[in-house]
Amino acid sequence: MKKIQLSVIFALCMLSNWSYANSVVCMQTTSGDFCVELYDETTPITVTNFIKYINDGAYNNIIFHRSLSGFILQSGGYTVNDQVELSAIETNPSIKNEYQLSNIRGTLAMAKLGGDPDSATSQWFINLSDNSSNLDNQNGGFTVFGRVIYNGMEVIDRIANLKTYNFGSVLTDTPTIDYVTGEQVVQDNFIFIKNAEQLIEDANTATFQSNYIITTIDAGQYGVYNGKLKLTQTSPSLEFALDLSLLTVSSDDAIRQSTLSLSSGELVIQSLKLSDALILKDVVLKLSDSVTFTFSLESIDGKAL
Numbered sequence: 001m002k003k004i005q006l007s008v009i010f011a012l013c014m015l016s017n018w019s020y021a022n023s024v025v026c027m028q029t030t031s032g033d034f035c036v037e038l039y040d041e042t043t044p045i046t047v048t049n050f051i052k053y054i055n056d057g058a059y060n061n062i063i064f065h066r067s068l069s070g071f072i073l074q075s076g077g078y079t080v081n082d083q084v085e086l087s088a089i090e091t092n093p094s095i096k097n098e099y100q101l102s103n104i105r106g107t108l109a110m111a112k113l114g115g116d117p118d119s120a121t122s123q124w125f126i127n128l129s130d131n132s133s134n135l136d137n138q139n140g141g142f143t144v145f146g147r148v149i150y151n152g153m154e155v156i157d158r159i160a161n162l163k164t165y166n167f168g169s170v171l172t173d174t175p176t177i178d179y180v181t182g183e184q185v186v187q188d189n190f191i192f193i194k195n196a197e198q199l200i201e202d203a204n205t206a207t208f209q210s211n212y213i214i215t216t217i218d219a220g221q222y223g224v225y226n227g228k229l230k231l232t233q234t235s236p237s238l239e240f241a242l243d244l245s246l247l248t249v250s251s252d253d254a255i256r257q258s259t260l261s262l263s264s265g266e267l268v269i270q271s272l273k274l275s276d277a278l279i280l281k282d283v284v285l286k287l288s289d290s291v292t293f294t295f296s297l298e299s300i301d302g303k304a305l
Contacts, residue, residue, distance in 0.1 A: 023047060024149070025054055028195040029064075031159050031177070034152030035199075036108050043098040043145040046110060046120070050145065051198055053122055058089050059196035064159055066125075067175040073160045074111060074125040075193060078170065082187050086169065091121040099141030102132040106153050108146035114139060128160050159191050199279040205271040206257040213240060215269060218256040226250045229267075229285075229295065237305070240285060242293035267295055 026035040038047045053059055059076065066074035080086055095110075097117040103109055107127045110120035117140025126148060127135075135142040148156060162175040167185060179189040206215035213229040226248045229240035258269040265287030272280045282302060285295035297305060 024199045027193050030192045032155035034155045035149050036146045037149045038146040042100055045095050046098050046143050046145040049095045054196050054198055059193055062193050063190045064175055065171055066173050067160050067164050068173055070129050072125040073156055076123040080187055080190050084185055089122055094119050094121050097140045098143045101144040103127050103135040103142055103144055104130045104132055106148045107144045109142045109144045126156050204255055204257055205273045206269050207273045215257040216250050218259045224250040238297040240295050
């Protein structure tokens with residue numbers, strides 16, 4: 001599964017104290033990527049339901065099917081194939097309404113049927129403005145279970161500002177790109193969520209603490225080491241220096257969190273934890289100074305910075 005590109009988030013987190021104890025889900029769309037923090041403790045039923053759809057792959061290759069200017073941007077229900085045939089995703093049983101938090105701008109909430117508070121299944125929406133006076137006071141209140149974080153609302157606003165068209169059925173207010181009235185609509189005219197995933201730490205994950213990347217380094221024939229790379233520069237690029245005074249030999253059976261190729265000068269960290277719930281994948285550092293063992297951040301998830 002293709003991982004989310006989070007280069008901007010990486011840089012921001014290096015320079016801030018942002019930390020999220022709740023679950024974090026990131027979505028890669030055809031108009032940019034965004035992440036949401038989920039309210040695990042406040043809305044446990046809703047979060048569990050949402051993450052199940054994520055883990056089942058149900059939100060991969062779905063579209064934003066409804067956009068109401070200044071109100072909401074909605075997804076979680078439908079996909080369109082290359083023949084422009086609309087189909088609904090398979091849904092799980094409806095869940096109990098957990099309304100507690102207000103529907104303010106940037107929050108993530110469940111869509112449901114009118115007159116039935118406990119009818120939410122897979123569809124969700126993002127509030128484009130403060131809708132608390134409306135959505136908090138009807139149908140048992142609409143359950144807010146997360147919020148868009150970092151600069152994600154820039155992506156959401158960009159999608160919400162696209163022109164909408166009525167293609168019939170459930171596509172009465174559908175955001176499109178490069179569609180011309182009167183022409184045949186094609187798959188590329190829709191805004192897709194190509195991939196959605198929860199950021200999860202595992203045993204192969206390096207960490208970033210107190211301005212150090214802490215990782216086991218597999219240097220091939222030269223052995224496996226426990227290493228720390230200190231953040232030494234933030235502009236114009238992020239640079240890290242391997243602290244040789246803290247380098248120690250690791251056991252042969254240690255988990256390899258990163259690999260170092262002395263021939264290419266690349267240090268590849270397969271998973272890097274920045275905070276309690278923020279983890280980046282495939283972080284590549286390039287050796288820029290062989291004397292000081294300084295590395296420059298080159299790419300994240302295969303995308304150059």
